[in-house]
Amino acid sequence: MKPFTYIVEVAGSCNLRCPSCPQGNLPQVGHPKGFMDVDLFRQIIDKIAHEPVSVQTVALYNWGEAFLHPRLPELIQIVKAHNFLCNVSSNFNYIHNLDEIIAARPDQLRISVSGFSQDRYQRTHKKGNIEVVKANMRTLRRILDCGASPTRVEVCYHQYLDNTGAELSQMSSFCRELGFPLLTVWAYLMPLEKNLDYFRGALPQKDIKLVDLLAVKPDQLREICLPYAETDCLLRSTQNVINADGSVALCCGTFDKKYTIAAQFLDVSQEDLQTCKSVHPLCGECMSHALHLISICQPFEAIDRAARENVALFAKSTLSISPKKKDSRKDQGPLISIGVPTYNGATFLRQTLDSLLSQNYENLEIIISDNASTDGTADICREYAEKDARIKFFANDENRGATYNFLRVLSLASGKYFMWASDHDLWQSTLLARAAAVLEDDPEVVLCYPRAERIDSQGHSLGLAANAMDTRGLSAVGRYVYLLNNISGGDMIYGLIRRQALRRLNPKTVWGVDQAILAGLALQGSFAHLPEPLFFWRKIRDESMEYRKKTVPLALDPKDSQGMLAMSMMELWRQLGEECLALVRGSSLSAAEKERLVQETKSCFTRRYGVRWPACSAPAEVRRGLKTTQAPVLPEAEATPSPAAPPLVSVIVTTQNHPERLVTAVQSVLGQTYRRHEIIVVNDGVPGAHPMVGWLKHQENITYVRHDRPRGLAAARNSGRKISRGKYLAYLNDDEIMYPDHLETLVTSLEGSRLQGA
The missing domain is CATH 3.90.550.10 (Spore Coat Polysaccharide Biosynthesis Protein SpsA; Chain A)
Incomplete structure (x- = not known):
């Protein structure tokens, strides 16, 4: 019996928008988003354990970024409890609980990169930052060095025409320094739907730009693979792909929701799934172009040889473009x-x-x-x-x-x-x-x-x-x-x-x-x-x-050494802060943006350099746009109010069912790039949550409210709303997290429009 792999997409979303991935080039087709529910995941793994196939590996990723799932360590432990191999993959731009993930002991962690410099990396890992990735890789090395871990780390370098020289060499040296093996793969146009559009002549222009970067174009791949087209598709017979909502996808290479073959994995047998795949028309079209061979790199040697020849030709053509003779300073570039x-x-x-x-x-x-x-x-x-x-x-x-x-x-x-x-x-x-x-x-x-x-x-x-x-x-x-x-x-x-x-x-x-x-x-x-x-x-x-x-x-x-020496360091820092404030006020930003940065500047100089600022009020046009009502006393709740501040956003975090996750939820708010907010934590009568937030009371923008008994989600949110001071409200449950730029994205949308919510 052939070894069988289950791909379970635990996160249906991604923090990047790579042009070679459907999260970046095909986001509008209704692919299941969000995070897989832990209880659903547990039921899925239990069912997998009883399937009539030889299951060896459960991979917790396909198109999404698994590290975004706030309970990924728990999911890994569920897989390991059934003695399956557990593989995870990440672009490594976000690692908020990396130590817990490694402690859960996944068998393999694959890190995806496509360059060593930010200039090159961001072209094919759009919205990513390679410097963040490298810093996170160093953090991973330190975590691994602190204790024995069976996790096998490999860095997967996606090769294009223009990143196989110095970029690859530098990444190879960096990985060698950290002790991580580097695996090189040739990048392809994905998902399957995009390849079929290419052969139909219907590929959008924005995707053509990516094709121009590929070391082996789709038509050349087809030409290489067609002699082997009669080979059966191993993916069809050796894996199942389960989406974040529990539905089953036709293949790991498809993305569009219309290629779902079962609404719920729990309700369908392995035999029925195999039957659906064997008769699906998309499988026939895929195999007619020999696309089913690409994902298993067959024939590998022929593909690799063609790719390297194309890279060499590309490098030669780049070098052969001779610059015009420089006979003036203008020809030599700007002064x-x-x-x-x-x-x-x-x-x-x-x-x-x-x-x-x-x-x-x-x-x-x-x-x-x-x-x-x-x-x-x-x-x-x-x-x-x-x-x-x-x-x-x-x-x-x-x-x-x-x-x-x-x-x-x-x-x-x-x-x-x-x-x-x-x-x-x-x-x-x-x-x-x-x-x-x-x-x-x-x-x-x-x-x-x-x-x-x-x-x-x-x-x-x-x-x-x-x-x-x-x-x-x-x-x-x-x-x-x-x-x-x-x-x-x-x-x-x-x-x-x-x-x-x-x-x-x-x-x-x-x-x-x-x-x-x-x-x-x-x-x-x-x-x-x-x-x-x-x-x-x-x-x-x-x-x-x-x-x-x-x-x-x-x-x-x-000439005034005595006067200069008489000034305190705090006064010198304050003068520098005033200069920064003058730059903010003289900028072309909106009044609300300026006021936010004024508060950010003062807060930063106070926090980092001990500067004390005289009290002053916001400009009138800004005050008119802010809701600054004071928090009323709640007779039925215990509250620890935060110091007065002019928040634009009030984030109300409710806790009842998952108090053990509360700190992670609040930390995700504290890590927002948008800083002008307050956090109101409402404990809906859960005694166990109170000790967990003791350290949060030291944060100047957090208010803690506790109900004497459970009153439900609506009542908890109303308690938070009554004492909120922000112009805008955002709600977060204790088992959820916010991406770092979540508030900044919403505030930017709201402040620049007449929208009442976003």
Whole structure:
């Protein structure tokens, strides 16, 4: 008897929209969505255990993202209890309970990728972020190292025409570093319905773009496989596919609901399912094109050989496109201005200038501004300016402070793009060309920066810097909030920036001006991250807060050292916060968006830097749009109110049947990208839930309400509604979670329209 596999789609939805997957290219055909009910899942597995086939493996995925299911660890345990092998797969962009998943001991975890850089990865893993994936893979490695686990991890790399070279090599090295095997597969057009549309000549234009990226086109695949077309379809005889609602799909390759062969797996026999598949007309059409052989990679060697030949031809044709002879600066790409503010930098300045001059991007100018150095800095600058006409040297007659000098090099620039360079750092020769290509290709990007590697005074590595954020795909509000709450260190400011975007900011001479500039840039456009360490960021001085406080006069006003030293760090942070607030208020955002970011800025500077703000009210036009009624006393309930705040959304979380899941539900709300919300937890008379939320009471935006006895879902929601202060209400049960951008998506839709709900 052949080994049999059951594919149980526990999550009918996905957080990505990949063009090669029906979740991205065929979402409107009524495929069952949502999460499979745990009780239904248990009944399905019990039935599978008694089927007249030799079941070995239960895979908890097909088209959906299994990791989105909030109770995935429990589902794995149910499968394992029947001694079946349990396989899971993920795009690994979301791992909220990864430690619990690994503790459940799945037999295989497959991670799907299609590139190493965000530029390449996002083309075929749309809405995904490869830097998040890589960080999550490192987390997985740490979890596995903490205890023995039988889980076999493999990284599945989907190969296209344009990602088999350096991208594949870098991902291979990364996986080798983590100890994860890398499996390469050729990408195909999916689902089956799309392939049939291709052969019928009915494939939409947006899908043709994907076909152009495939290493082996559908018609070439058919030509290779047709000699073997009479081979029976193994999928038909060795697997069943169960959707998230318990219905049975014809095949793992189909997506459209019309190809459902049974409304409920629990109500149909294995014999009836096999009969349905053997007579279904779609199976005949599929086999007539030999498509049934593709999923089992037969004939593998012929397909692989054709794919590699096509990749080689593609690479050759790309290299053979000779650029026109560059006889002007315009032909060499737009002018890039590099600003080098310096003060007593003689020790490393030669290395820095040599590194900048070694860039393979030639159309650049290097602007050096010396802040009245007392060592040999000025002599080195003049020497280099005489040797290379691209270097322009300016000297201040007195030390005007580091911030003034930092901004002066920008004022002297004339290029389309601008980059700050410290007088002691180094760069890979390809940085400018790589970053300029990103900015030229995507007008929405205002800053492109590489991963930074810290080095010491001898050039020895101190490890990678923390920043790796890429904000492409986020709204202006989302970019600003993400930056403000996650920025770490100052390496991002040394990326390549659109000078026009910098000119709009007109930054002031405040302490920490680089952070204010980044905040202002985030309001204008996206940040693109190059994952390779192309920037060597030298640590040459004490970076403690105490040392930074002592150097404030050098940064702001050397002539008023006593006055500068008398200022507290909190006051310096507050001034920086005020500059960020000014940028928000001067932006093109709506009044409601500005008010939200004002509150976010103040909250962030209070939380991260201890800044205290004077009380003030929201603008009148914003106050009119907000519901700010105070919470009435509930005689029949015990309430612990949260501090006064101006939330726009009140999220009411009710708990009764699943108190053990409450923390996960609330954490999903706390993790929202939209921060201007309050959480009201209503315990509908369940004593066991109270201890679980003790830690939540320390969160300033959470109110806890407990009924003295169970009163039902409607009453629980009404209790929450009575004390809510938001303009909008959102409801969440204790066994549900919100995706991170859920509230931001809804608020954006509601605030920009006359809709009353979304």
